Amino acid sequence: MKLKVVYILLFAVGFSTAMKAQLNDYKYIIVPKSFSIFKKENEYQTSTLIKHYFVQNGFNAVYEDELPDDLITNRCLGLEADLINNSSLFTTKTSIALKDCHNVEVFRSLEGTSKIKEYAGAYKEAIQQAFVSFAGLDYSYQPKQTETPKDPVVISFKDDVKTVVEKEKDKVVEQKATTEEQVYKSVEPRPSNFTKSLPTEGAKPVTVDLLYAQPIENGYQLVDSTPKVVLKLESTSMDNVFLTQFEGNNAVVFNKDGKWILEYQENGNKHQKELNIKF
Known part of the structure; x- marks a missing residue:
């Protein structure tokens, strides 16, 4: 496709x-x-x-x-x-x-x-x-936890009798201050370039009213109650992910947590709008 x-x-x-x-x-x-x-x-x-x-x-x-x-x-x-x-x-x-x-x-x-x-x-x-x-993977490196080797158990064969001559010692947790074995994760808020979407003069806003999805070749068209075509959605190989054009920008429409979201970029900023779609 x-x-x-x-x-x-x-x-x-x-x-x-x-x-x-x-x-x-x-x-x-x-x-x-x-x-x-x-x-x-x-x-x-x-x-x-x-x-x-x-x-x-x-x-x-x-x-x-x-x-x-x-x-x-x-x-x-x-x-x-x-x-x-x-x-x-x-x-x-x-x-x-x-x-x-x-x-x-x-x-x-x-x-x-x-x-x-x-x-x-x-x-x-x-x-x-x-x-x-x-997109949307929310990647965050998580080091794999390595298994700590157990203390060895020494066996004595004196007089042909097997005995454990050393009991397992109390384990002591050792904190190593090396860059390889100690990882810090900042809890400070990270800056984001997401901004609230503001109406652009002369642009066609996406209505919050109900939009009806009508099947077309390679996807759907969304029409309002006028009826007027508001958006055309092109299907992808992934479920509930569509490509579209919005206000002259390339955009994507996807379903997240049961809600349909329109996402696009304008002037270097990311914008999201919630759509009310009935298929």
Whole structure:
């Protein structure tokens, strides 16, 4: 299915708790300076774009030649990003794959597409669309808990009789003040660029009245009681996630906690509106 949205925002997709937890096991996303599908480094700014969108979605993305010390020591702290190219003659098609330190693919995004003829613009649009898969994951690194080895038990075979000569000692919890074994999580509020959506002069506001979903090719159109078409929704491969256009901006409509939400970006800020839709 063809995707047309140019930019997909945070909180647009409700992935399962299992997938969220799986990515939370990894501290870093490693972005190559050159992907195997290209001959030049950072061709069409693909590496720059992918690192930028990972950071925008809350991940700690680093270039492969700028690894922090703990990642150099333990490569399994990170997932390596790869750009998958399934382009045809007239359509650019890309997806983002993440592989662990054993080269096992643990995640692959939706496929983003573009019909822009110019390569730089086409890859930018397709990559932006692919990042719909990372929106709304609310990623937060959670280190895996390692099992503390138990004190060894010494067995004596003196006089051919097996006896435990050392009782298990009282366990003492030792607090280690090392950067590798002590993690701090800030409870301070994090800044957000979400703002309340304000009416734009001359723009067509989305009504809070009931909207009726009428099936059309590849999705639905939402009409009010006039009847007037308010929005056209294009289906995706995910349930309850649709692509649309709102006030000249690319947007997404999705169902969260039983409510239909319209989300879009305007002047660098993210906006959300609740819709009253009857299917």
